[in-house]
Amino acid sequence: MAHEHVSNTKRIWNVFFLLSAVTIVEVIFGIFKPEVLHHNSFLSMNLLNWIFILLTIYKAYYIVWAFMHIEGETSSLKNAVVAPLIFLIIYLVFILLIEADYIYEIFKNSTIKWNF
Numbered sequence: 001m002a003h004e005h006v007s008n009t010k011r012i013w014n015v016f017f018l019l020s021a022v023t024i025v026e027v028i029f030g031i032f033k034p035e036v037l038h039h040n041s042f043l044s045m046n047l048l049n050w051i052f053i054l055l056t057i058y059k060a061y062y063i064v065w066a067f068m069h070i071e072g073e074t075s076s077l078k079n080a081v082v083a084p085l086i087f088l089i090i091y092l093v094f095i096l097l098i099e100a101d102y103i104y105e106i107f108k109n110s111t112i113k114w115n116f
Contacts, residue, residue: 015066026055044101
């Protein structure tokens with residue numbers, strides 16, 4: 001039996017355009033900073049930052065999905081690879097936000113001055 005070569009050119013372009021579109025949306029939001037997103041907050045952080053975090057997590061997940069060929073694997077392997085990454089990223093974001101809010105409150109409500 002001969003193994004037939006399958007071209008992945010279409011798949012590569014689809015991944016390229018999807019990741020490019022998400023990146024372009026992030027850049028546009030970063031340049032224009034819509035007031036409705038920038039001045040409204042959720043869990044002590046403005047909505048624009050939440051959008052950046054979610055789009056970055058989506059891009060990271062899709063890169064793992066596409067370039068590590070996770071989409072063609074069994075569900076147990078998908079879960080073994082992706083679930084810890086999602087948990088650790090969410091945990092890291094949670095810890096960073098809690099610590100950043102704590103430091104902000106310390107500087108805002110004390111006699112310590114901002115020196116950076």
